[in-house]
Amino acid sequence: MFELDLPWWELVLRASLIYIALLVMMRFTGKRTVGQFTPFDLLVVMLLSEAVSNGLSAGEDSVSGALISAGTLIVLNVGIAIATSRSEKMAKLVDGEAVLLGRDGQVFKDAMKREHVAKGDVDQALREADCPLDKMKYVFLEANGMITVLKEESSST
Template sequence: MFDMSLPWWEFILRGVIVYCALLVLVRISGKRTVGQFTPFDLLVVMLLSESVSNSLSGGDDSVAGGLLIACTLILLNISIAYVTSRSRKIAALIDGECVLLGRDGKVFKDVLKKCRIAEGDVDEALREADVELSDARCIFLEADGTITVLEKKD
């Protein structure tokens, strides 16, 4: 139960490699994948975790190996949070930046396509903000995948 079939350092290396690879893949997949899960997005995340589980453990089923991988992933997450809180450039690279989707009552359809945002998502954000499109000063896709609507002031 506690005997590891691989050297301790291999668990750490596997954790770092898989964490970095998934970070890049999730970042490439777009803001909406991270911000608001549709059933499809949730399925992808669940399958991603299952698909990399053997990559992390290398076939080892020991408690010690699992705990070592868990500690490695948590330390990586803490390290990324620490670095991004101190560097705007790295934060923009890792977390992304907000994108202007519309201004002064007009939605930029080319930007929606580039960000893979459905017009219905913008309509939903307008309803949630209780703002008519004609009264919207700015519509943003935030780095976390949410859509923010700023209303025009009188």
């Protein structure tokens, strides 16, 4: 139950490689995947975990092996969190940056297409912000996948 079939360092190396590879793949899928899961996104995440499980454990069924792999993933996650909180460059690399999707009542279709954002998502964000399109100053797709709407400031006379 606790005896390892593989050297401990191989489990650490496997977990590290898979963590980094999945992190890179998730960055390439875009902000919307991370920010708001659709049922299809959830299915992909579940299938990803199943797809990498054998590569992660290499057939290691011991409790010790599972704890080493899990511990490695947690340490990597904490390490990435610390690095991104201390370095703007690292945060931009891992998290990305906000993308301008619209300004002054105009929605940028090319930016929406590039970021895989549906017009309906922008419309929903405008409704949630109680902001008609003609009163919209800026619309951003944030690094976390949420859409932020900034209204024009109303002049009080």
